Each structure stands twice: as structure tokens, then as C-alpha cells.
Amino acid sequence: MSHHIxxxxxxxxxxxxxxxxxxxxxxxxxxxESVAIIGANGAGKSTLLLHLNGHLTPSSGEIRIGHxxxxxxxxPKVRRTVGMVFQDPDDQLFMPTVYEDVAFGPMNxxxxxxxxxxxxxxxxxxxxxxxxxxxxxxxLSAGEKRRVAIATVLSMSPDIxxxxxxxNGLDPHARRQLIGLLKDFHHSKIFTSHDLDMVLELxxxxxILSGGEVRADGPTRDIFRDEAMLRECRLEKPLSMxxxxxxxxxxxx
Amino acid sequence: MxxxxxxxxxxKRLDRLxxxxxxxxxxxxRAKVLATLVFIVCVVSFGRYELSAMIPFFIFPAVLIVLxxxxxxxLITKVALVCPLAIAxxxxxxxxxxxxxxxxxxxxxxxxxxxxxxxxxxxxxxxxVALTLAALTGFPAICRAMExxxxxxxxxxxxxxxxxxxxxxxxxxxxxxRARELRSFGKKGRGPASYASLLGHLLLRTCQRAERIxxxxxxxxxxxxxxxxxxxxxxxxxxLFLLIWSLLCITLRLNNGAQLLGSLVTGLLS
Numbered sequence: 118m119s120h121h122i123x124x125x126x127x128x129x130x131x132x133x134x135x136x137x138x139x140x141x142x143x144x145x146x147x148x149x150e151s152v153a154i155i156g157a158n159g160a161g162k163s164t165l166l167l168h169l170n171g172h173l174t175p176s177s178g179e180i181r182i183g184h185x186x187x188x189x190x191x192x193p194k195v196r197r198t199v200g201m202v203f204q205d206p207d208d209q210l211f212m213p214t215v216y217e218d219v220a221f222g223p224m225n226x227x228x229x230x231x232x233x234x235x236x237x238x239x240x241x242x243x244x245x246x247x248x249x250x251x252x253x254x255x256x257l258s259a260g261e262k263r264r265v266a267i268a269t270v271l272s273m274s275p276d277i278x279x280x281x282x283x284x285n286g287l288d289p290h291a292r293r294q295l296i297g298l299l300k301d302f303h304h305s306k307i308f309t310s311h312d313l314d315m316v317l318e319l320x321x322x323x324x325i326l327s328g329g330e331v332r333a334d335g336p337t338r339d340i341f342r343d344e345a346m347l348r349e350c351r352l353e354k355p356l357s358m359x360x361x362x363x364x365x366x367x368x369x370x
Numbered sequence: 371m372x373x374x375x376x377x378x379x380x381x382k383r384l385d386r387l388x389x390x391x392x393x394x395x396x397x398x399x400r401a402k403v404l405a406t407l408v409f410i411v412c413v414v415s416f417g418r419y420e421l422s423a424m425i426p427f428f429i430f431p432a433v434l435i436v437l438x439x440x441x442x443x444x445l446i447t448k449v450a451l452v453c454p455l456a457i458a459x460x461x462x463x464x465x466x467x468x469x470x471x472x473x474x475x476x477x478x479x480x481x482x483x484x485x486x487x488x489x490x491x492x493x494x495x496x497x498x499v500a501l502t503l504a505a506l507t508g509f510p511a512i513c514r515a516m517e518x519x520x521x522x523x524x525x526x527x528x529x530x531x532x533x534x535x536x537x538x539x540x541x542x543x544x545x546x547x548r549a550r551e552l553r554s555f556g557k558k559g560r561g562p563a564s565y566a567s568l569l570g571h572l573l574l575r576t577c578q579r580a581e582r583i584x585x586x587x588x589x590x591x592x593x594x595x596x597x598x599x600x601x602x603x604x605x606x607x608x609x610l611f612l613l614i615w616s617l618l619c620i621t622l623r624l625n626n627g628a629q630l631l632g633s634l635v636t637g638l639l640s
Binding site: 193196209224 | 589
């Protein structure tokens with residue numbers, strides 16, 4: 118059995134106020150794949166992510182991690198397998214120091230002593246944030262917060278990494294640094310983002326959600342070439358695939 | 371709101387000071403918290419007309435500031451900011467209590483003035499020592515020390531969360547208030563009504579954030595128990611620190627140190 122396979126089958130979610138955020142969503146992500154879930158605001162991306170580690174329960178349909186359906190009894194295991202990095206790092210970093218925050222997950226898993234030290238240091242090293250260990254989260258810059266938020270999840274050695282808008286609010290340098298970092302991870306990765314250039318660099322596969330349904334699912338470059346569909350889904354080609362803004366040459370179609 | 375942001379920056383400065391490496395910083399926080407408690411109990415237990423006996427107590431924060439290499443000017447400014455509140459509490463004492471207690475030549479000092487001064491000195495001492503403790507130890511370490519001394523865990527966690535998110539909440543509040551001001555064009559806007567709505571929104575946003583934080587905690591295996599990792603130990607240095615300061619505070623409480631020193635000096639001179 119591989120923990121790395123994530124299957125979403127006929128997922129439907131209706132909020133208590135009657136809004137159907139997801140209608141019949143199905144896809145699967147296999148070992149080592151890097152998949153982007155994109156779509157306009159309100160397309161259902163965040164609702165979908167909240168289902169992936171059991172924060173929301175489907176109105177109907179099923180999600181399986183490593184062929185095991187997500188349910189009450191499997192939640193602890195699922196949450197270890199699927200590492201979730203939230204959109205706002207301030208939601209993710211709640212402990213007094215960076216070290217304690219990164220140690221929070223492993224300690225809940227029962228890791229202690231030298232193993233804990235190794236695990237925390239290893240995670241911080243992977244995001245180039247060892248020097249921040251003793252700092253309080255509110256003393257960090259946005260880029261540092263984002264890297265530390267990723268470390269808090271990496272320290273639990275998840276098999277699948279789920280990130281909500283990872284490059285949101287970062288300056289170009291911090292964004293570039295983060296993209297470089299994520300490229301080196303060999304986990305299965307699922308991103309939601311409006312940063313389509315990042316999607317182009319990091320994800321070989323893209324799923325477009327529109328009105329709570331899967332509108333397209335395929336190789337990223339093919340999807341970004343379909344300008345008519347992108348327009349329909351309130352999206353547009355990544356800048357790097359558009360032509361020169363002055364002469365119009367060099368665009369991909 | 372600008373002043374609120376300033377106050378926050380100051381909290382961050384206290385945090386940075388707490389990251390110092392002097393022997394005072396390295397002491398187990400429990401020793402510092404206990405010594406501070408003894409100090410505060412001694413100071414607040416003085417009678418309302420006792421003033422001179424409290425003056426020697428300034429030695430405790432002064433020694434901590436010197437040994438901890440803390441910026442005295444910064445801490446004194448902070449204490450000075452709180453003093454007007456103490457003056458406001460004691461300002462009517464001279465009006466009501468007109469019994470002359472001390473006669474300095476032709477000048478009679480009434481009990482009201484002495485009790486007012488006593489309130490101010492008491493405030494300066496207690497606030498000063500609390501700030502010194504925070505600058506030497508850091509708020510999170512103080513919370514943990516109190517927890518290890520028997521404070522309920524849930525209460526300690528509440529305090530830690532409060533300290534962590536006060537920065538986020540104040541920044542959010544400052545942004546909302548700035549947005550309101552920018553659209554009020556120097557006038558009152560819609561007056562207090564707009565503030566009521568602003569506060570309501572802040573409360574709702576705080577609830578939503580709390581929900582998201584809880585989700586983030588659950589996602590990392592939280593089951594309701596916080597696992598601590600406090601390795602500091604209460605050794606001989608801590609015991610010595612606690613004993614010396616507690617004994618000194620209690621001695622100064624039971625005997626008027628200023629008077630003793632005065633009679634010693636006058637005895638030597640005569």
C-alpha cells in the first residue's frame with residue numbers, strides 16, 4: 118500500500134447556508150506528482166483543500182489516502198500523511214518560538230529527546246531557517262514566516278504536501294527562494310494558487326476548478342495554451358507564456 | 371492607533387532584551403518569578419503613610435538592571451508612563467486627609483500628601499520590577515515558570531496565545547482604524563457608531579482566526595495536550611538568588627532600612 122496516492126471521488130460539499138461549493142469533483146494524485154488546483158475566487162479551491170485532511174466532511178463522495186477512506190477513525194493517520202500549509206502563516210505559527218512551533222507536530226506524534234532535536238533541526242535546515250529557531254514568529258518577515266510554516270509541516274515527514282497560495286504576499290526574491298525550495302521536495306505536492314507562473318514552474322499537471330466542478334485536468338502547459346477555456350474560467354495565460362508586451366512576439370500558443 | 375503600534379514595538383523590544391546572555395538572563399525563570407512575587411508582596415503590604423521604608427526597595431530592580439545589562443533609561447520611561455495613573459488614583463488624598471504628620475520647619479506635610487506619594491512610589495516599584503522581570507526573562511518563559519509553579523495549564527496557554535496574537539490583532543485593528551480615518555477626512559466620520567461596527571468586525575475576524583488556528587493545530591496532531599520542553603533546572607544559583615532577595619525584602623519590610631541607614635550615618639558622624 119502506498120500512502121502517497123490521493124483519490125477524490127464524486128466529492129460534493131454543501132455549506133449549511135445551502136451554497137454548493139463542490140459538485141461532483143473527482144481526480145487522483147499519484148506518488149511524486151506535483152499538481153496545481155487553480156480557479157477563480159469562489160471556485161471551491163479552499164473548500165477542496167479543507168477536505169484533503171479531514172477538516173470538512175463531504176456531503177457526499179469519498180476521499181481516500183493510500184486507498185484508505187478518510188473517516189473519524191483514520192483522521193490521525195491521514196493528518197500525518199497529508200501535511201497542510203495554510204495560506205496565512207500567522208494561523209500556522211502559534212507557539213512562542215520557531216523551534217517550539219516546528220516541534221509541535223512531532224511532539225504530538227510522541228517524538229522526544231534527541232530524535233525531536235534532529236527532526237526539528239532537519240526541517241529547519243531544509244527551508245534554510247536554522248538561524249531563526251529561537252525567534253518569535255512575530256519577529257519574522259513574510260518570507261521567513263512562510264518558510265518556517267513549511268518546516269512545521271516537514272518535521273512530521275508527510276507523504277503529501279498541500280499548500281494554499283504559497284507565494285501569496287511574498288516579494289520577488291522570497292518568491293523565487295520558495296519556488297527553488299519547493300522544486301527540491303520529492304513529496305507528492307498539491308498547490309492552489311493564482312500565481313500561474315509559479316504553477317508553470319512547479320507543476321507538471323493542473324486541475325481547473327470552476328463553479329465547484331473540475332473544468333479541466335491535464336498537463337499544465339497544454340491547459341495554459343487553451344486561452345478560450347482560461348477566459349471562461351476567469352483565468353489568463355501565465356505572463357511567461359504571453360508575448361512581449363511591446364512587440365507581441367515570443368508568446369506561446 | 372499609531373501609539374498602539376508604538377506600544378507593540380516596545381513589547382518586541384522587551385522580547386529582544388530577554389534574549390540576552392547575562393547570568394541574570396540564564397537563571398531559571400522560576401527563581402526570578404518567585405523573588406519578584408516576594409518583592410511585590412512586601413511592597414504592597416506597607417501601610418498607607420509609610421514612604422521612607424519603601425525607598426530602599428529600589429535596590430532590587432536597580433541591581434537586576436545593572437547585572438542584566440538592561441537599558442535603564444528605557445525602563446524608567448516605561449514606568450514614568452504609568453505614573454500618571456497612580457497620581458490620578460491618589461490625587462484627592464491631600465484634599466481629604468489634612469492631618470499634619472511631618473513638620474519640616476514651617477512646612478507641615480499632611481497625611482494626604484504622604485499617602486499620595488506612597489501610591490506613586492509603590493506603583494513605580496511594582497511596575498518597574500515587573501518590567502525588569504519581563505526584560506530579563508521574556509513573557510513566554512514567565513508563563514511557563516508560573517505553570518511549573520502550579521498555575522493551571524489552560525490558563526498558561528491562554529496567556530501565551532494572548533501574547534502571540536496580540537500583535538496580529540493590534541495590527542489588524544490599526545489597519546481597520548487607518549482605513550476609517552482615511553475616509554473620514556479629518557472629521558468624526560460617523561462617530562462612535564463606526565467604531566462599534568469596527569470592533570464588531572474585529573471580534574468576528576478574531577473568531578474566524580481562532581478557528582483557523584485550531585484547524586492548523588489539529589492538522590499537526592493536536593489532541594488537547596501541550597507537550598512542554600522546558601529543560602531549565604532550579605539549581606544552587608537559583609536557590610541562592612531567591613534566598614538573598616527574599617531575605618533582603620523581608621528584612622527591609624520588617625525594619626525601616628532608610629531609617630537604619632540614616633541613624634548609622636548620623637551615628638558615625640557624631
